[in-house]
Amino acid sequence: MNKLPKVSEDFPGWYQAVVREAGLAENGPARGSQIIKPFGWSIWESIWRELDDRFKATGHENMMFPLLMPTKLFEAEAQHVEGFAPEVAVVTHGGGEELEEPLAIRPTSEALIWDAYSRWIQSYRDLPLLYNQWCNVLRWEKRSRLFLRTSEFWWQEGHTAHASRQEAWEETLRMLEVYREVIEDVCAIPVYRGRKSPSERFAGADETTTLEGMMRDTKALQCCTSHFLGQNFSKAYNVQYLNPDGEQEYAWGTSWGLSTRSVGAVIMTHGDDKGLRLPYQVAPTQVVIVPIYRSDDERSTVMERADNVRNALVKDGIRVKIDDRDQFRPGYKFAEWELKGIPIRIELGPRDVGNDELIVADRVTSEKSAVSTSVAVSGMADVLKSSWQALYDDATRFRDSNTYDFSTFEEIAEGIESKGGFWRGIWCGDETCETKVTEATKATIRTVPLDKEDPHGSCIVCGKAGEETAIWGRAY
Ligand SMILES: [Zn+2]
Numbered sequence: 436m437n438k439l440p441k442v443s444e445d446f447p448g449w450y451q452a453v454v455r456e457a458g459l460a461e462n463g464p465a466r467g468s469q470i471i472k473p474f475g476w477s478i479w480e481s482i483w484r485e486l487d488d489r490f491k492a493t494g495h496e497n498m499m500f501p502l503l504m505p506t507k508l509f510e511a512e513a514q515h516v517e518g519f520a521p522e523v524a525v526v527t528h529g530g531g532e533e534l535e536e537p538l539a540i541r542p543t544s545e546a547l548i549w550d551a552y553s554r555w556i557q558s559y560r561d562l563p564l565l566y567n568q569w570c571n572v573l574r575w576e577k578r579s580r581l582f583l584r585t586s587e588f589w590w591q592e593g594h595t596a597h598a599s600r601q602e603a604w605e606e607t608l609r610m611l612e613v614y615r616e617v618i619e620d621v622c623a624i625p626v627y628r629g630r631k632s633p634s635e636r637f638a639g640a641d642e643t644t645t646l647e648g649m650m651r652d653t654k655a656l657q658c659c660t661s662h663f664l665g666q667n668f669s670k671a672y673n674v675q676y677l678n679p680d681g682e683q684e685y686a687w688g689t690s691w692g693l694s695t696r697s698v699g700a701v702i703m704t705h706g707d708d709k710g711l712r713l714p715y716q717v718a719p720t721q722v723v724i725v726p727i728y729r730s731d732d733e734r735s736t737v738m739e740r741a742d743n744v745r746n747a748l749v750k751d752g753i754r755v756k757i758d759d760r761d762q763f764r765p766g767y768k769f770a771e772w773e774l775k776g777i778p779i780r781i782e783l784g785p786r787d788v789g790n791d792e793l794i795v796a797d798r799v800t801s802e803k804s805a806v807s808t809s810v811a812v813s814g815m816a817d818v819l820k821s822s823w824q825a826l827y828d829d830a831t832r833f834r835d836s837n838t839y840d841f842s843t844f845e846e847i848a849e850g851i852e853s854k855g856g857f858w859r860g861i862w863c864g865d866e867t868c869e870t871k872v873t874e875a876t877k878a879t880i881r882t883v884p885l886d887k888e889d890p891h892g893s894c895i896v897c898g899k900a901g902e903e904t905a906i907w908g909r910a911y
Pocket residue numbers: 862863864865868894895896897898899
């Protein structure tokens with residue numbers, strides 16, 4: 436293992452090193468592509484499971500749509516194609532011949548799915564359609580960063596159709612709340628929840644909602660988005676239904692997505708100078724047991740106890756690993772599991788067996804104590820929960836201490852440069868003012884509140900009456 440750069444001194448270098456040394460991912464042979472290795476994929480699988488259970492519980496079903504679509508199909512929704520055109524890859528050859536009709540590789544599947552919905556939806560009785568798919572998508576990227584920005588990535592994309600505006604808006608917010616549960620209550624990432632300004636909206640949406648987290652370098656990361664599509668796609672793909680009064684109406688739509696970027700968010704929200712710190716719900720291993728011994732006799736005594744402890748913990752549904760690799764010394768193993776962010780380490784030597792004790796070390800708090808075996812085993816679920824709480828509290832403290840309220844343009848211009856972080860200030864809602872701040876600071880509006888509220892003040896740029904309070908920040 437190589438030493439990591441310090442979080443506070445070289446965050447990009449730290450990120451690259453931790454992704455490599457912890458065995459999370461590496462670059463693929465094609466530029467902009469990534470290989471997610473088993474340890475990284477396992478974190479994603481846990482996030483996937485947490486989401487999928489909640490999608491099903493809120494009435495959604497999974498399906499599978501194709502990777503390719505005729506480019507003509509993609510071009511039907513004007514804003515959508517304009518927004519995505521620079522990122523779309525097109526297949527022009529197949530089977531050694533030039534194709535008569537070029538095929539677009541999906542950057543997202545609204546076009547494919549609304550085209551199908553035009554055949555599936557005839558009557559109000561066909562609504563709502565509550566579908567989701569787990570898949571990879573491709574968006575051509577010039578610069579790439581593992582998990583955060585790569586041409587190909589995995590995600591889920593939900594696509595729903597409804598009979599009314601109200602129902603579609605409620606669905607948009609319901610799925611944002613599902614995301615909030617997984618990002619905050621599972622991944623321990625405190626987020627600001629809100630809408631995007633019009634300039635940051637999804638191409639083809641009437642409203643985009645988002646969750647924004649703060650990474651350890653105080654930059655923002657958009658964790659997911661849930662879009663209210665209005666009738667834009669139903670009109671572009673002619674999805675009409677007969678209402679109970681026998682009249683034709685266009686359906687209302689939503690789409691929502693969360694990707695493997697969330698693994699990057701977990702790494703960058705919680706990591707420290709020793710490496711990752713993982714919330715137990717997404718940790719591939721929750722408890723690692725490191726047996727310590729010198730002789731064969733000691734080995735068999737310690738291993739027997741280690742097996743018993745493991746079996747008892749597994750019975751409680753805890754993911755446990757015994758690190759019995761003989762070629763490494765305990766100190767090396769400790770450092771490796773710390774690098775990988777495993778929440779709890781149990782150290783177990785012959786003396787501990789004699790005392791009927793375990794040494795329990797918490798990765799998040801760095802606390803280490805001797806605990807009687809039975810108490811350690813029966814209390815492990817609670818220990819994991821308090822480790823999660825410490826992680827969440829730490830991330831919340833960090834975010835709050837790097838969030839500032841401001842009231843003049845000069846304050847944010849100077850403050851973002853010297854301190855970074857999130858800046859909360861009143862905005863008139865005008866894109867000219869938004870652009871002015873972005874050009875001066877490289878910060879963008881990350882969110883405005885979900886419900887418009889009169890902030891009782893004036894725009895920090897133009898001085899006109901404020902429409903809402905915007906949170907600004909530099910972002911990934
Ligand atoms: Zn203004």
